Amino acid sequence: MNGPLSVATIVAALILAAWYLLRTALDRAPSRFDLLASVALSALVTVLVVVAxxxxxxxSRPHDTATFVGYxxxxxxxxxxxxxxxxxxxxxxxxxxxxxxALVLPVLVLRLQQIASVPLA
Known part of the structure; x- marks a missing residue:
């Protein structure tokens, strides 16, 4: 679960979050580009979840598999x-x-990393 895919997901989500919050401050509605960028982020998250x-x-399974699957x-x-x-x-x-x-996604990915790092004993 720890790896370049997780880092790429976190970085992409934070960059998009900053962009969306800037657009909010400028009183702009989501554009087609914004929605497509979110779809691309969703695709990246989907790849991460499939790998997980x-x-x-x-x-090496996580200690709490039910919580991991819920996340x-x-x-x-x-x-x-x-x-x-x-x-x-x-x-x-x-x-x-x-x-x-986009701000919540990095938190979810980090929590998945925490749960996955505790192997089943």
């Missing part, structure tokens, strides 16, 4: 949910929704 699921079938479901669903909500709110608040969604 494959890792579940390996020899996996939350992580993969978070960005698409933010996209849907942002499309429903075509004002500056849609940009804020995308920004908050």
């Amino acid at each position: 699921v494959i890792g579940l079938f390996g020899s 996996l479901f939350t992580t993969i669903a978070f960005a698409p949910t933010a996209i849907v909500l942002a499309r429903m709110e075509p004002t500056r608040w849609g940009s804020l929704i995308l920004g908050v969604g």
